[in-house]
Amino acid sequence: MKRVLIVTGWCLALSTVWVSTPGVAADRFAQRFALEFESGAAYYSVTLPAAVYAASQRADLGDVRVFNGAGEPVPYSLDTPREASRAPATLRPARWFPLPSAAPGSTGAPLGVTIAADGSLRATSAPPDRAQHDTDLIDVARETRGEARVDALVVHVRDDNYQGRVSVESSDDLRNWQPAGEAQLLKVSYNGSTLSQDRIELNGRRARYLRLHWLDGAPYVESIDAQVQAAGADNAQRADTQREWRAGIVARPGPKDGEYYFDTGGSYPVDRLRLNLPQPNTVAPAAVYSRTGLEAAWREVSSATLFRLHNGTVEQSNPSLEMAPDTDRQWRVVVDTRNGGLGSGTLTVAAGWRPATLTFVARGAAPFTLAVGSASAVSSAVSRADLLMGASSVAVTARLGEAQADEQGADAQSRAKDPDAMRRYMLWTALLLAVGSLGAIAWRLARGAQPQAGAQAGGVAGGAADSGGGAGGAGGAAGDVTGGSGAASVTVTAKDSGTAGADGQSTGKN
Template sequence: MKHVFALTGWGVAIVAAWTCAPAFAADDFAQRFALQLDEGAAHYSMTLPAAVYAASQRSDLGDVRIFNGAGEPVPYSLDAPREPARTPPTLRPARWFPLPSTAAKSAGAPLGVTIAGDGSLRATSAPPSRAQHDTDVIDTGRLSRTSRVSALLVHLRDDNYQGRVGVEASDDLRHWQPAGDAQLLKVSYNGSTLSQDRIELGGTPARYLRLRWLDGAPYVDSMEMEVQALAVEPVQRAERAWREGIVAHAGVKPGEYFFNTGGPYPVDRLRLNLPQPNTVAPAVVYSRSGLEAPWREVAGAMLFRLHNGAVEQSNPSLELTPDADRQWRVVVDTRNGGLGSGALTIAAGWRPATLTFAARGAAPFTLAVGSAATASAAVSRSELLMGASAVPATARLGDALSAEQAASAQVASHNPDAMRRYLLWAALLLAVGSLGAIAWRLARRAQVRAGVASGGVSGGVSGGSAGSGVASATTHDAATGDTNGQGGNG
């Protein structure tokens, strides 16, 4: 029975050691990066660079880990960029005033307009001729403190126009600041109209806007302001990162192109750069997560690249819902020649996630990534900081580490994961050795018992025969003795 208890104890020990082993080891990741930290902070935060996305093997970045100098994983949070809650913008008619080229040089109010007591503008002269017209001033009116002009929509009367426009903003018509620029386009194509009439402004709060036409002023039919309400809680977002120069390769079917982003980037912008100027073609963009997954349509667009003298205009970036798929497909309508010869190139843009971690243990700290079998261990940022008053210090991603550098940065002898594996193997070998010793002892004891049992049976049989002989001899001797005795007596 004690052998049964011993075997059960060893089994429990082995199972406990196995279940206590970590789900991943510190050396199970394909890539490691050194981290550069300022000394003394309890928490650090960093915006994940493109190199981390490129090395990740999971679409959710679940294989990102932070290790300290002893090889221990430390707590961390991983926060995807959060878009602020936005109400739909409203469109308002814009009041604009065409001005001559000399208007911008005036010290006070531009020539051709005057300022009323409430700040509104009034025209004081007839609009200039087109040859003299190169500037427009827009009066945005009184906006509430919680709203901004996010864009201008310039509706052109011309059927064919290509030109650049610069935008400046001011509150007093004297001091002007750059507020944006754009290329406007309106051309007829295959019986339809191709138009690009939007000027992004980024939410300027200025009362007046000035449009400076760099390639000649167009005939403007109307203008509208896109007024956007500000978010109640401003959200700080990381600047959009771009991966440029992705080359698409042609597929088997005409007009079909494929490309790979090279990582689980949460792409929300795509710029499709056409190989040849004076190209216009409708296209549909698809994506999928893997070779076995079906294609999913994500966007449709009219692609164009038009050249007019010194002005060249291209289709704007496609705006997408963040998409971490790696494989992409573009299908171009080839009825009018498609894209022609040359390579289609792509630029992918995304807003990177923010990683925050607790600086537990000693330096050096490293970031590990690249393990498809590893699941995310991130906690929420609020749980990680636990009400800490100090703002996390900034961490910076250093150089990629080679295998030798990673081994020297985190010594295996101080690695609790490695120690657990060594203990597991030691326990397993000890259990196997103990089982072998027990089996040998049992076999030895069984052999001894078998020998003893065999010796006892043989001795009993021989002893019985010998006893019979002795008994017979005794009887014979007794008879003889008696006889002899009788003879002797006689």
């Protein structure tokens, strides 16, 4: 009895302690990756690829850890890219000169312009006919004053509808030209509004002259503005970490017309979305929403007019949608269906983000591994300044190797999906043990009660037998007395045996 009670008490106590202990598997991770680098440095840094975000169970990458060969965690910092601070850009009108097709091998100033002593350009003849016009020469030195960079050109097209490609070249002397990029310009009137792509990105190029080659026919240009970034502004954005993309995400149709749902498959800090429309010559306004989970409310993160227009060999689509970094996994696109929506076909999505950089101290022996994927883990990252502590050494670039098998990965993934499942199982186990123990106690009590009841029943039966025996003896004595006297037989009962015996004795004497 006492042993059963002791076992039950220990079961309940252990289950209570286990359930009240948070994060029992903080050192178990769903995925591990090898860190590859050349030894000899104190600090190493690695840009986190998409696989790390996909395995992470936290939106802030708080479950990332770095372990050395002995399985010891080492200090690390986690730095997310920041938007570069930059001075406000200004638009300045640029001087441009329509030119006819240049003769092959020609050098010096193009036909129709001359170079002044200060390097500025002046027109020397009337612009060519539109049929012969395929090039525009832009004098940007005057607008930039030699101390600024041109981020973009904004081309204002007078045509109501235009769609075409343009290539850009730059030069400082009108003789040597270098490629400066390509772009597609668009101007389309739609449903009382105008869709336009009028920017040619140049990414802060510094040059005196720019040349535009119109590959699909020159538009009627009304004006050209140069977007100038002041000298000395922070250009960190241009040297920023390259954006990662996860393409091929299929959006499934929702219960309502014009609704599409998709899951990014990880806690990516998405700040760009490319929505690839299924059919060409499609134009439709749309809004994009995201949420953290099934119980959360949808919130709008971006909106734009989506389009995919095909014109001969030229096809243009709306630029990527921009938004603040968003780690939500569930997304919804709502398209205006008043003009047919997106039509038939599958909407596919590409999600882009700027990955974080992890810097760690190479403490201990190799091999070093990066672990990720634990819903119960809490971030232990320190700031980069605290990690480096003013050290003169520079962090050497490391590489993330192949994923490694983790013997506890499956358990970690199941706990990540339902972190309270194991606790529920333990509670049910403790409850069953307690019920079983109580049943055993009841059975022991019932079993012990049976011998006591039997003993009491036997005592009662024995007493009754003794009483019967005494009565029989008294009856026999009475019979002997009756026989001796030769009288008639007398029937004697047990309760009257004493009386009958006395009477018999009296009769005999007479």
